[in-house]
Amino acid sequence: MLQQVNGQSSGSDAHGRESLREDLQAFLGGEAPLHQLDDLTKVNPVTLETVLRCLQARYTADTFYTRAGCTLVALNPFKPIPQLYSPEVMQEYHTAPQPQKLKPHIFTVGEQTYRNVKSLIEPVNQSIVVSGESGAGKTWTSRCLMKFYAVVAASPTSWESHKIAERIEQRILNSNPVMEAFGNACTLRNNNSSRFGKFIQLQLNRAQQMTGAAVQTYLLEKTRVACQASSERNFHIFYQICKGASADERLQWHLAEGAAFSWLPNPERTLEEDCFEVTREAMLHLGIDAPTQNNIFQALAGLLHLGNTRFADSGNEAQPCPLMDDAKCSVRTAASLLRLPEDPLLETLRIRTIRAGRRQQVFRKPCSRAECDTRRDCLAKLVYARPAGRVRV
Ligand SMILES: Nc1ncnc2c1ncn2[C@@H]1O[C@H](COP(=O)(O)OP(=O)(O)OP(=O)(O)O)[C@@H](O)[C@H]1O
Ligand SMILES: [Mg+2]
Structure with missing residues (x-):
């Protein structure tokens, strides 16, 4: 351990550092090529530099495993x-x-x-x-x-x-x-x-x-379903259904070619992981039949439309936030794809129910715009976690 005396290293520590530097040089410049050390416990002295240099030398020599x-x-x-x-x-x-x-x-x-x-x-x-x-x-x-x-x-x-x-x-x-x-x-x-x-x-x-x-x-x-960092993407499956659905499925899931979804950032980037057919085939082998798959993908398309549901400020605390003009169609489509009745869905997103008092009286309080957004995101996370969490071998 280095000891400081009035901000200066003591003589013995300076000596210790000097000898460590010498050991380091001797080890790194030694005769044994570093990439031949297949166990990091043989590195001497063990410092960040020696360990990293050893791993680097092995990497350069196409040796990718080392014991420690x-x-x-x-x-x-x-x-x-x-x-x-x-x-x-x-x-x-x-x-x-x-x-x-x-x-x-x-x-x-x-x-x-x-x-x-x-x-x-x-x-x-x-x-x-x-x-x-x-x-x-x-x-x-x-x-x-x-x-x-x-x-x-x-x-x-x-x-x-x-x-x-x-x-x-x-x-x-x-x-x-x-x-x-x-x-x-x-x-x-x-x-x-x-x-x-x-x-x-x-x-x-x-x-x-x-x-x-x-x-x-x-x-x-x-x-991630409802919030992706810039330059990142949502889960692969959303891109797979948008890119790999057949013409019939597109119609059924309301996924028009080139449609913009706010929860589907960077769709122009195509990765090798965007392979819908492989996922479908694997699901089939796991016992998830075609109708069940269809239900799952339809619900996922519903989530994409739910993500385009945006609210405006109501301007009056007693009134629920109105939907933005272009969001009316999105919420309708989301409700139909998620197989939920549209009005109760909208009510759930915009109105909070509070039970209070000894009689557990029910109060209905319109949510602020930010709260509506949060409730929409929470619903999406809950719906997504169901099929995603059920994948079993
Ligand atoms: N032993 C290997 N041989 C060849 N390629 C490899 C090897 N290990 C990793 N890769 C490459 O690195 C990529 C990233 O590896 P991987 O997905 O296993 O990382 P991870 O540790 O699981 O990351 P994350 O925590 O983000 O899931 C792989 O897609 C593959 O291309
Ligand atoms: Mg991984």
Whole structure:
């Protein structure tokens, strides 16, 4: 720890700093190339600079995984590297006598966790925490792990077990496009940013074969439905229905080509995630049939129209805020798509009901314009959270 004496460093600290600088130089300019250090605990002295320089050197040498004791540090390569995740590599880590002796890889973590379950007489649940900032590669890493377990946790001798694992893998993989359509959005940091947390459970039987899976989602960023930062987008699904609906669906959902929606910013940007067909297909595989899908998409179109419902100031506290001229049609369309009667919907948005007194008397108070906007946004968040929160494997 550095000690300050009257604003000056004491002599021993100055000496300490000098020797640290020398150690740093010796380490960074040493003979061992930095990219060969596959464990950050071997970095000496451990400073922010040495750790970052080591990771940078490995990144430059196309080495994206590094150990840090029992933790694995994964760098995002920002380019596809299929040979790093091939079935052969999976088998190599799965069959290695000591996978920790191979190059650091996400499959080492996967395999060690798998062996932990296997080696215990009474199996104990194992957890892998994938964390990092937005765009770091958490979703990518989780997908790699799921693919790995789908391969290694299937018995090679039993055709039936292999089929079960394959079916589970397919369901998990199908859940991804659906969850990502409803829960991911383009942000400044990541075109496919997950706006929710995910708890994935893989279930193994006593023979360590995969028998089931469950995906639980939580903390969906519902506010995004009604409020998006500039240069960001709403959830992918809204763009998918606007860009991918057929002519008939457009008519049915009132989504005219080129129609402007205030909750659909930056629609001109097309991303690879804007693929409606993939979402529909995956929903079908998850058991969400075409009529149910239609109901969901119709409600989403209703939300877009609800977002165009704007109120003017009433000028009189006793009167509800009037709708802006161009919003009258929007609220009607929103009500019909959401299958709500128009008048009660408008009343809910504009009038607050208060119960007070011993007799719980009911008072109806017109809301201010800002309150009307908030109530509209809250309704949208509630409606959106229902289908989005129900996606299950
Ligand atoms: N190992 C990898 N190989 C190739 N590309 C990768 C890898 N990891 C991440 N990427 C790329 O980086 C992008 C962002 O990664 P990802 O979506 O997994 O980030 P995230 O940590 O889940 O971010 P967020 O918290 O915003 O959801 C991916 O779409 C992919 O293009
Ligand atoms: Mg993610």
